[in-house]
Amino acid sequence: MAGLNIGVNALRTANQLIDMSGDNVANANTPGYHVKTALVEPVLGPSTGPVRIGLGSTVTDVIRVRNELVERALLTHTQLQEKLSQQVDILSQLESLFTEPSDGGLDARLGDFFDAVDLLASQPDDPTLREALAQKAYAVADVFHRLDDGLQSVANDLQSSTDSIVSQINALTDRIAALNSQIQAVVTSGSSAPDLKDTRDQLITELAQLMNITVYEGDYGVVSISCSGALLVDRNLSSPLRTIQEDGKTYIAAVGSIGQRIRVSEGRLAAILEMANDVVPRYQSSLDDLADSFRRAVNLVHTTGVGANGRFHALEGTNALLGMQPLSDLGYGVPAGTDERLVINVADDATGEVTQYELSLDTTLSADAFLISLRDSINANVNHVTASIDEGKLRLQADSGYAFDFALPYDPNPARPGDITAANPTSPSILDAYSGDRNLEYDVTFLNAGQIGTDPITIQIQAREPGGPVLRTLTRQIDATYAPGGAIELENGLKLTLTAGNVAAGDSFSFVAHASMDTAGVLDALGLNTLFNGLGAGLIEVADRVYQDPANLAGALRPVPGDNHRLLDMSALRSAKSVASGSATLHEYYRSMVSDVATTRSTRTVAQQNEDQLVKDLQNRRDSVSGVSVDEEMTRIMQSRTLYQGALKYISTINQLMNDLFDLV
């Protein structure tokens, strides 16, 4: 008779069931815990003849309740959710860098700069307005620095995040591999090791938050994990990862592999790598492009102007041009050309007589060679100006009594001795800005003799490209109503004035009006008479010469206090398509950059919110299967209690039976 054995088995089973429910309740809030259920099986009894009566029940194993499909979906969506949430974090950080819309953003600072230019144009020699413009220029450079610093620090943060995530991954895979071997040991001994598996699977979830992984279930409950085909955990072995740097980008590879990159497509690491390798560098280079376009555009105007101090007696370049790279490749935006032109005006301080020298430049030469050829060309061709090189910087020095500039695009007193043959000759001069878009030579001929301001005189003006055929002929009539010194309109903004005096029939003179004084913009590269210096958003700064003395702000063509032509040109840059190969204005380019960050952030935020909802729903579905229901467990405990009570009753009945039996003896 196996009666007592059956009772003992039943008591043990009930005890174990109660313990298991207790364990379940205790772990109701443990992350990654799956509700446990006991496998209860009948105990086979010995066969006594044709009948076999069992020996009660026993708990053979405790297993986890889980739905594999939901678990896998959850793992996949955790990877997506973490990637999106990390992206949104970084994009929010980027967006807040730009501080738009506000009065302190780059858009406002650029606007302020151009407004200050417009304001100065109304009184070009006002020292207060000049100082204000210098300060606004400084403010623009300042915001460029702030943005550049901000982007750089985001880039640095991303770099250190990558390193820390990779070490987290390595710690996780290491522990997972260790747990695998424990699980294998336990499973081999016949138990299913549910708690160890829970612990391991929780680590796998943590790993999935960091990167995309695929989990393969093997024998004995052991798993292998791979990322984009590279094994991270192979049963009880883990293979650690490392970061590698190539072309300034960060990649992930296995330790010991020969630069074989592992493509990380999901998880926080994927977001960080995407931001560090593509997004942040893209904004950095956009910002640099913007700063360079701004510097270049402003300098092309500024270098070909003169300031309130008039023409230069000496001028020193701020940029050292050194090395074997062609000048056109140095990043200043100088085009490659073998016949670019630079025009230098040299004025005699005493007489005001201006002589123009046009130099031919080859910007495809190496920086060193270019500088030497420019120096030699100036020294050989330009009278009264001496060029020298000091550590890659060009220095120009005018002889005493002479001054030079790169501003006025024509010879203001074009008549050479002998051009006007009449006695007591008139002295013609040219005025104002030249708005033509190419170089033109103007031949001015007086068709009849007479006295300026008294006699009727017909003036014929022929325009041609230098050395080319006549493009058009203009005629102007003056008579007694002409006040000597009055302006006679020519074309393209040019004006002719004639002093009192005489002309003879056929007297003529000619002059060339230059569309550009510096066709390749080499003055910007040399740092001669610039407003801004420095390449890129991090280095752009107001030229010291101007910042220390705003009188050096070059807003004029002629050294006249009310001349503002270069300021008007500068103001026009506001609406000029000067960025991204002429496709956008400065403001447009900047705004599209900020819009891009903001739009990306908005769309990713929406995606993240959807993913959050999805993950929450999947977690609920998982809990619907694997979560601990306290009520359920309490009911189970009651069931087990009933079982326990029954077993006790049974044992006491058996005991009674035994006693009855003894009584018989």
Add this chain to the structure above:
Amino acid sequence: MRVTQTMLDRNLVYGMNRDLERLSKLNEQLSTGQRINTFSDDVPGADAVLRLQRANGRIGTYLENIDSAGSMLSSATSTLQSVSEVMTQIRQLAVQAATETYSDTDRQIMAQGVDNMLNTLVSLANVDLKGNYVFAGEATHTSPYAVTKDAAGQVQSVTYQGEMVSTEAGVGPRSTTEMNLVGEGIFRRTGDIFRSVMQLRDAMKAGDTQAINQLLGALDTSHTDITVSLGRLGERQNQLQVMKASLQTLKGLNDQGIADKQGADMAQVTVEYNSMQALLQMVMKIAAQGAMPSIMDYM
């Protein structure tokens, strides 16, 4: 479906976080009074706000330039009105001197008076506004009219030292206006005011009534020049006023546009905020009370 307490708690937390997020957005809008606080709140809206703000920055500059040009024009106008008065006096003297009622001695005295008035004319033409000469064109620091005098201190010649072009500054998207004037275009437009007056003085000194009579025409021409210029300046002042008014209207419209785009509808935000808060309070109360009845309650 099997439901566990964790699921209920998760739903509560999720809902509360969403509500709190929305509440914090509304809170930000309430505290700043602005609907757009970062660019991503409304990308096209924020872009438009930047455009309008920059446009208003420009308009601000234009308005300042209009004011500068306006005060220059006022100064020029009042100067030319004085010139015109002096010319009237000179003409009266000329008419008197042309009659035979006056003796040569009288004419000598008149000549002296005319010379004084010539000096007045020159000093009027050299008027400056805050250190900038009005009639010197771009040469704003050069006194435009220089005189040479003979030993007796009488003006012998008046020469223009200014520039023949004037400074133009922006007063609108595509329009500029002169910030100073070219004296030669006013005082020597068709006549030559200084030469005529000098000739008159010399004719008076010489007692040449016939010459004086002939000079009356030249004086009138010069006077007409001044009147014409006065008319032009007045017309330009009117144009600037019109331009100023339209720029101010535009600025107002832009401000309105910025407010419409960026400003929060406070009434609506307040209502939303309150209802959001009520909702959140409800959710929190449920969460705090532990919500679901459990079998534990009956054991």
